[in-house]
Amino acid sequence: MLVASISASGNLLPMQAVFLGKTIASCPSPASKQYAEALVLAYALVPSLTSTYWSNHGTMHDLIDTIIAPYFEATKKKLGLLLSQVSIWKIDCWSVHKSAKFREWMKANHPNIILLFVPGSCTGVWQPLDVGIQHLLKMSIKCSAHRELVDEALGQIQAGKAISEIRLNTKVGVLRDRSVGWIVQAIHDVSDPANRRSFSGPLKCAASVTSISSHASLTSPEALGRLRRLRDENPTLHAELTQSAVDATIPASHVEEDPFLDHDVYDDCDIPVDVLAGILSGGSSVNTDFSVSVDENGGLARTGHAEKSDVEADEEPVISAALGRGQRKKRLEPRAMTPHCGRDVSLIFRTFFRDFFMS
Numbered sequence: 001m002l003v004a005s006i007s008a009s010g011n012l013l014p015m016q017a018v019f020l021g022k023t024i025a026s027c028p029s030p031a032s033k034q035y036a037e038a039l040v041l042a043y044a045l046v047p048s049l050t051s052t053y054w055s056n057h058g059t060m061h062d063l064i065d066t067i068i069a070p071y072f073e074a075t076k077k078k079l080g081l082l083l084s085q086v087s088i089w090k091i092d093c094w095s096v097h098k099s100a101k102f103r104e105w106m107k108a109n110h111p112n113i114i115l116l117f118v119p120g121s122c123t124g125v126w127q128p129l130d131v132g133i134q135h136l137l138k139m140s141i142k143c144s145a146h147r148e149l150v151d152e153a154l155g156q157i158q159a160g161k162a163i164s165e166i167r168l169n170t171k172v173g174v175l176r177d178r179s180v181g182w183i184v185q186a187i188h189d190v191s192d193p194a195n196r197r198s199f200s201g202p203l204k205c206a207a208s209v210t211s212i213s214s215h216a217s218l219t220s221p222e223a224l225g226r227l228r229r230l231r232d233e234n235p236t237l238h239a240e241l242t243q244s245a246v247d248a249t250i251p252a253s254h255v256e257e258d259p260f261l262d263h264d265v266y267d268d269c270d271i272p273v274d275v276l277a278g279i280l281s282g283g284s285s286v287n288t289d290f291s292v293s294v295d296e297n298g299g300l301a302r303t304g305h306a307e308k309s310d311v312e313a314d315e316e317p318v319i320s321a322a323l324g325r326g327q328r329k330k331r332l333e334p335r336a337m338t339p340h341c342g343r344d345v346s347l348i349f350r351t352f353f354r355d356f357f358m359s
Helices: 035-040 057-079 100-109 128-132 134-158 172-191 221-228 235-242 273-280 345-358
Strands: 016-019 044-047 087-091 113-117 291-294 300-303
Touching: 016 057, 016 172, 035 172, 044 057, 057 087, 057 100, 057 113, 100 113, 128 134, 134 172
Parallel strands: 016 044, 087 113
Antiparallel strands: 291 300
């Protein structure tokens, strides 16, 4: 894993490479091509000491102690600042970076370095390293690796080998040693101002001219001038950035639709309109049998006999047939008509005493 770092002023810091393995033997051999030049460039080669090649707490501690913190201290001395001056380190949301263990270690060992995390999935927008360096760095490594593979294949062809007999050496040890030369060449390519995109100026793209998120580029006179001239130079973009929440181009009939248009209005009020109008005008209800009162919620409610429902209307008298001798009319007790799970207790006692005294 290659860990690159760059300052907001555009200075490329020494790189760190993490190799899979638990000893220094897992790193490239000192006999590797351009190994001495890599040491001059302060290219750090460290083993992961784990079963993966990802950065961990140990490699991150080494990165800060040997690369990040020394750069901050040297810059403070160069600018004549106190060593207690705080510095900002913008990093991504890698699990090791945002872990409580790492943040506590930073507070204990480097309290003057403030961690600023790039939101997840936003490194391509808000991380200067990813915006201006990573693409060129990966492209340079890819070209160097491809060049060596082509040279190896051409050497075998020139030696007289048949195409079917050409074999490329892809052993881990061989590719690991070759990677030193690839990284050294990538460092030179990225450090060349003619190749990499400067962090202190605007990025020239094919479609437009934009600026990346470094403080110098966002507050530079060039960036501020382009913002002031945006209305004249790019009216379309200026209109999109300054348009209001409601699009004025939408027809008025579609901006706000009448919710009651062509729809039946449901009103659960059972008070007639003429009665309500009479009350509001200070009069009384139209029908003397129709009265209105104020309920507990402050609303109007119907009262009086005129509002009885059909269910509550008086039942019509039922003419009973004449009973014969020795027969009597059966009377249904009122409590027997009420719903109850089982026979009503009072009905039981009434029936018992009636049968007892009549027997």
